[in-house]
Amino acid sequence: MGRIRLQWSRIWQVLGDHINAVGCNNVQDISFFAVDSLRQLATKFIEKGELPNFHFQKDFLRPFEHIMKCNKAGAVRDMVVRCVANMVHSQANNIKSGWTNIFTVFHLAAADQDENIVELSFQTVGKITTELYEKQFRIMIDSFQDSIKCLSEFACNSLFPDTSMESIRLIRRCAQFISTHSNLFQEQTMEDQPNKIPDTDRIWIKGWFPILFELSCIVSRCKLDVRTRGLTVLFDIVKSYGDQFEAHWWQDLFQVLFRIFDSMKLKQNSDEDLPDRVAAKTEWLNTTCNHALYALTDVFSQYFAVVSPLLLNDLFAQLQWCVQQDNEQLARSGISCLENLVLSNGDKFNADSWDSLCQCLHDLFSSTTPSQLLTWSPAPHTSSMSSSPRPPSVDPTLLVDIDSDIGYPPPRHHSNRSSTSNGHPNNELSNTRQLFNVLSVKCVVQLELIQCIDNIVFYPAASKKEDAAFLSAAQSQRSANFVPPVHDSRGIFKYLSLHHLSTLLDCLIQAHRFARNFNSNQEQRNILWKSNFIGNAKPNLMKQETQALACSLRIMFRVYLEDDRSESWLEVEKRLIPLTHEVIEYFLSLSAETHSEAWTSVLILLFTQMSRLKDDRLKVFVGPVYNHLCEYWMLDLRPEVCAVLRNLFVRIGSVYNIVVQNVPQPPSAAVQSAAVQSADQQQSLKHHQVVVNGDLHRS
Numbered sequence: 001m002g003r004i005r006l007q008w009s010r011i012w013q014v015l016g017d018h019i020n021a022v023g024c025n026n027v028q029d030i031s032f033f034a035v036d037s038l039r040q041l042a043t044k045f046i047e048k049g050e051l052p053n054f055h056f057q058k059d060f061l062r063p064f065e066h067i068m069k070c071n072k073a074g075a076v077r078d079m080v081v082r083c084v085a086n087m088v089h090s091q092a093n094n095i096k097s098g099w100t101n102i103f104t105v106f107h108l109a110a111a112d113q114d115e116n117i118v119e120l121s122f123q124t125v126g127k128i129t130t131e132l133y134e135k136q137f138r139i140m141i142d143s144f145q146d147s148i149k150c151l152s153e154f155a156c157n158s159l160f161p162d163t164s165m166e167s168i169r170l171i172r173r174c175a176q177f178i179s180t181h182s183n184l185f186q187e188q189t190m191e192d193q194p195n196k197i198p199d200t201d202r203i204w205i206k207g208w209f210p211i212l213f214e215l216s217c218i219v220s221r222c223k224l225d226v227r228t229r230g231l232t233v234l235f236d237i238v239k240s241y242g243d244q245f246e247a248h249w250w251q252d253l254f255q256v257l258f259r260i261f262d263s264m265k266l267k268q269n270s271d272e273d274l275p276d277r278v279a280a281k282t283e284w285l286n287t288t289c290n291h292a293l294y295a296l297t298d299v300f301s302q303y304f305a306v307v308s309p310l311l312l313n314d315l316f317a318q319l320q321w322c323v324q325q326d327n328e329q330l331a332r333s334g335i336s337c338l339e340n341l342v343l344s345n346g347d348k349f350n351a352d353s354w355d356s357l358c359q360c361l362h363d364l365f366s367s368t369t370p371s372q373l374l375t376w377s378p379a380p381h382t383s384s385m386s387s388s389p390r391p392p393s394v395d396p397t398l399l400v401d402i403d404s405d406i407g408y409p410p411p412r413h414h415s416n417r418s419s420t421s422n423g424h425p426n427n428e429l430s431n432t433r434q435l436f437n438v439l440s441v442k443c444v445v446q447l448e449l450i451q452c453i454d455n456i457v458f459y460p461a462a463s464k465k466e467d468a469a470f471l472s473a474a475q476s477q478r479s480a481n482f483v484p485p486v487h488d489s490r491g492i493f494k495y496l497s498l499h500h501l502s503t504l505l506d507c508l509i510q511a512h513r514f515a516r517n518f519n520s521n522q523e524q525r526n527i528l529w530k531s532n533f534i535g536n537a538k539p540n541l542m543k544q545e546t547q548a549l550a551c552s553l554r555i556m557f558r559v560y561l562e563d564d565r566s567e568s569w570l571e572v573e574k575r576l577i578p579l580t581h582e583v584i585e586y587f588l589s590l591s592a593e594t595h596s597e598a599w600t601s602v603l604i605l606l607f608t609q610m611s612r613l614k615d616d617r618l619k620v621f622v623g624p625v626y627n628h629l630c631e632y633w634m635l636d637l638r639p640e641v642c643a644v645l646r647n648l649f650v651r652i653g654s655v656y657n658i659v660v661q662n663v664p665q666p667p668s669a670a671v672q673s674a675a676v677q678s679a680d681q682q683q684s685l686k687h688h689q690v691v692v693n694g695d696l697h698r699s
Contacts, residue, residue, distance in 0.1 A: 012059050023067035023076075031067070031076045038063050039083040046091045046098065057098030065101055068108045078117050081109050085124040092132055099143035103150045110153035115160070122154055122163050129170050133177055138184055145210035148174060152214035155230065156221045164226045168218065168233055171211060175237045178207040179244065204249050209256075211237065216256050219288060227288055231260070235295040242303050250307045257299075258318060260292050285327045293322055293330075297337040301344045308345070312353055315341070316360040323364055323445060326438045331368075335448045342456050346492035354496065358503040364449055365507040370442040372435070373518055373539075378531055379428060436533050446511055447544050453504050454551045459491035463554060470604050474640035493558065498568040501559065505552055505575065512548035515541035516586065519595065542598040549583065550602050557609040560617075577621060580606065584625045588632075600638055607644040615655045622652055 022034035042060050061084075068080050084105050087095070095102070109121035129147060133140065140147075151174075154160075154167035178185075185203035215237075218230035238253065245253065300307055300315055319341075322334035342349075342357060349357070454463050487493070496504075518524070518541050529538040556576045559565050583606065590596045610621055622629075632645055653659040 009056055009059060016059065016063050019063045020066045020070075023063060024070045028073055028075060031071060031073065032079060035067060035076065035079050035083060038067075039086075042083075043087060043091065046087065046094050049094050049096075057096060058101055061098045061101035065104050065108070068105050074114050074117070077109070077112065078114065078120075080105065081117050081121055085120055088124050088128065093136070096139050097142075099140050100146050103143055103146035107146070107150040107153050110150060111157055113159060118154070118157065118160055118163060122167065125150055125154070126166075126170060129174060133174075137177070137181060141184060141206065144174075144206055148210045148214050152217055155218045155226060158223055158226075161226065164222065165229060168215075168226070168229050171215060172233050172237065175208075175211050175241065178203065178211070179241050182207075182244070200246060201249075204246070204252075208241075208245070208249070209252060212253060212256050216259050219260050219292070224283065224287060228291065231288060231291055231295070235299060238299050239302060242299070247306050247310075250303070251310055254307070254311050254314065257292075257296055258314070261289065261318060261321070282327070285325060285330045289322065289330055290333045293319070293333050293337050297341050301341060304345045304348055308348070308353070313356050316356055320360055320364060324367055326441050328441045328444055331441065331445045332448055335445070335452050339452045339455055342492060343459070343490070346456075346495055349492075349495065351497075354500045358500050361449065361453065362503055362507055365446070365511060368442045368445040368449070369511075369514060370439040370446070371514075373439055373443075373528070374521065374524060376435070376439075376524075377527060378432070432531070436531075440534060443541065443544070446515075447547065450508065450511060450544065450548045450551060453508065454547075454554070457491055457493050457496065457501075457504070457551075457555060459488040462488040462491060463551070466554075467550075467601050467605065470608050470644075471601070471640060474604055474608075474643045487558070493555075498559070498565075498571060501555055502571075502575075505555060508548045508552040508555075509579070512545055512552065515545035515548065519545055520589075540595075542595060546598050546602050550605055552579070553583075553602070553606055553609065561609070561612060573617075573620070577624065580610075580621060581624045581628075584628045588628060588635075596635075597638075600641060603637075603641050604644050607641070607648045611644070611648045611651050618651060618655050622655075626652070 019034055019038050023031055023038065025031050025034070042064075045060050046057060064080055064084055068077060071077060071080075084102055088102060103125075106121045106125050109117050112118055112121075125147065128140075129151070137144075148171060151167045151171050155164045155171075157164060182203050185207055186199055212234065215230050215234040219227045219234065221227075222230065234257075238257075296315070296318070300311070316338075319334045319338050323331045323338075325331065338360075525538055525540065533539050553576075556572050556579075559568050559572045560576060583602070587596070587599055587603065590599070610618065613621060629645070629648070637645070650659070
C-alpha cells in the first residue's frame with residue numbers, strides 16, 4: 001500500500017476487472033473470497049484519504065457495484081452490503097469521491113426482496129442523511145442526487161411499506177437541509193460542468209430538482225398509500241420553499257408536476273381492454289390524479305404572479321385533459337379547479353389570460369357535447385335484446401318522475417346496471433353500455449360547465465340568491481316595486497369585456513339549444529329509454545336546457561341594465577331580443593307539465609328583468625312578442641309566473657299610454673240634474689218623517 005495513488009490507479013485497471021469476474025463466480029466460496037479481498041484492499045486505500053480533485057476512490061469501490069448488480073446470490077449480496085455499511089461506519093471521514101459508489105450499491109440493494117439486505121442498507125442511508133450530512137455535506141454535495149435516487153428506490157419497494165414511508169420522510173428532511181444550507185451549493189463548483197451553469201442554478205440542479213423529480217417518480221410507480229404520501233410531501237415542499245425558487249426554475253418544476261399525469265396518458269392506448277388495467281386507471285384517476293389536480297391549482301394560485309406568464313396556458317391544457325377523460329369525478333374536479341383558479345386570481349388576469357380561459361371553456365363545451373344522443377339507434381339484430389332489460393311494469397319506488405334528467409342525479413347511479421337479461425352480454429351490447437356511460441358523463445360535464453360559468457361570472461350561490469329574491473317578490477305580490485339584490489362584487493363579471501362575455505354566451509346558448517332539441521325529440525328519447533340508457537326512466541336534459549338559458553339571460557340583462565356598459569347595449573340587444581322571442585315562443589309549445597314546471601325560474605327571471613327596462617327599450621322588446629305574451633294567459637301558469645307577467649303587462653300599458661288613471665272629472669249636466677233631484681227627494685222625505693212623527697206624538 002506504499003505505492004503512490006497514480007500507480008495504484010494503473011494497477012487497479014487490471015486488478016479491478018479480475019475482481020469483477022471472480023466476484024460473480026457461480027461458486028459461492030470463490031465469490032466470498034473475492035468480496036473479502038476487495039473489502040480489505042478498499043479499506044486500506046480509504047484509510048490513506050483522498051486529495052482534492054482526485055477520484056481514485058471511485059475506481060476502487062466500483063467492483064462492489066458490479067458484483068451487486070451481476071451476482072444474484074443472496075448471501076454474496078448481503079456480504080457486499082455489510083462490507084460497504086462497515087466502511088461507512090468506520091471510514092466516513094476519509095470517504096470523498098467514493099460516496100457515489102456507496103449510494104449506487106445501496107440503490108441496488110433497495111430493490112432487493114431480502115429483508116435483511118433492505119433493512120441494513122436503509123439504516124446506513126438514514127445515518128448518512130441524518131448525521132453525516134450535518135458534519136461533512138460540503139464534500140458529499142456531488143453525490144447528493146445519488147442519495148435522493150437511492151431513497152426513492154427504497155420508497156418504491158412495495159414489499160416493505162414501512163421503509164417506503166420512512167424513506168419519503170428522509171427525502172423531506174433533505175429538502176429542509178437544502179433550504180437551510182443553500183450557501184454550500186453556491187460555494188461548490190460543479191465537477192462536470194464548472195463553466196456552463198450559472199452559480200444561482202447550482203442549488204436547483206444539484207439540490208431541489210432531484211428531490212422533486214424523484215418524488216414524482218414515487219407518485220408514478222408506487223401503490224396508492226405510498227404514492228399519496230409522496231404526492232403530499234411533493235406539494236408541501238413546493239408550497240413551503242417555492243419562494244426560494246428563481247422564476248425560470250418554475251418551468252422545469254411544472255414539467256415535473258405535469259409528468260404525474262403523463263404516466264397515465266402514455267398508458268391510455270395500451271392494454272385498454274384488460275380488466276386490471278381498467279381498474280388501475282380508474283383508481284388512479286379517482287385518487288392520485290384528483291389529489292394532484294387540486295394541489296397543482298393551489299400551487300399555481302399561491303405563486304400566480306411568477307408562474308402565470310410562463311405556464312397559464314399549460315395549466316389550462318392540463319385541466320382540459322382531465323375534464324375530457326370520460327371520468328365523472330375527475331371531470332368535476334377539473335372544472336372545480338378551473339373555477340377556483342379564476343375566482344382566486346381573476347383580478348390578476350390580463351387580456352391574453354381571459355382569451356385563453358374563454359377559449360378553454362369553448363373547447364370544453366364543444367368536445368363534451370353528447371351529440372350521439374340525437375343520432376344513436378340500436379343495431380337491428382340487438383334491438384329486441386336491448387329492450388328486454390326494461391320490465392313491463394316499473395317499480396314506482398324507483399321513479400319519482402318518469403322523465404329523468406341526465407346527470408341529475410349523476411349517471412353513476414345507473415351506469416352499473418346490467419344491460420342484458422341472460423347475463424351473457426355480447427360485444428355489441430358491451431360497447432353500447434360503454435357508449436351510454438360516456439354520454440352520461442358528458443351530460444354531467446355540460447351541466448358542470450354551465451354552473452362553472454355562472455359561478456365565475458357572478459360568484460357561487462349569487463344566482464341562486466337572486467332567483468330566491470325574485471321568487472319571494474312574486475309570491476308576495478310586490479314585484480312591481482321590487483328592488484333586486486346588490487350584485488356580489490367577488491364575481492369576475494366586472495373584469496370581462498363584451499368580447500369575452502360573447503364567447504361564454506356562445507357556449508351557453510349552444511348548450512341550451514342542444515338540450516332543447518333533445519328534449520323536443522320524443523322519438524329519440526323513447527329509443528334511448530327502451531334501450532335502458534339511464535335505467536327505467538325516460539331521459540331528458542331539462543336542467544341543462546333551463547340553467548344554460550338562465551345564465552345567458554342573466555349575463556345579457558346584467559350588461560343591458562348597467563349604465564357603465566352603455567357602449568355594449570346595441571350589441572347585446574342584437575342577441576337578447578331574438579333570444580327572448582325564441583324563448584317566449586318555445587315555452588308555448590311545451591305540453592308536458594314537468595317540462596313547464598322546470599321553466600318557472602326562467603320565466604320569473606325573464607319577465608322580472610323585462611319589467612325593469614326603461615320605456616324606450618321595453619318598446620323594442622315587447623313589439624315582436626306581445627301576441628305570444630297574450631297567449632300566456634290561456635295557459636295554466638303558476639301564481640308566481642302570473643304575478644310577474646301581470647306586472648309586465650302593467651308596464652307595457654304604461655309605456656303605450658293605455659292605462660286609465662283614476663283622476664277626478666267635472667260632472668256632466670245630466671249628472672248635475674239627477675243630483676239636484678235626488679237632493680229634493682231626500683228633503684221631502686225628511687219633511688214627511690217630521691210630520692208623521694208629530695202626528696204620532698199628538699195622538
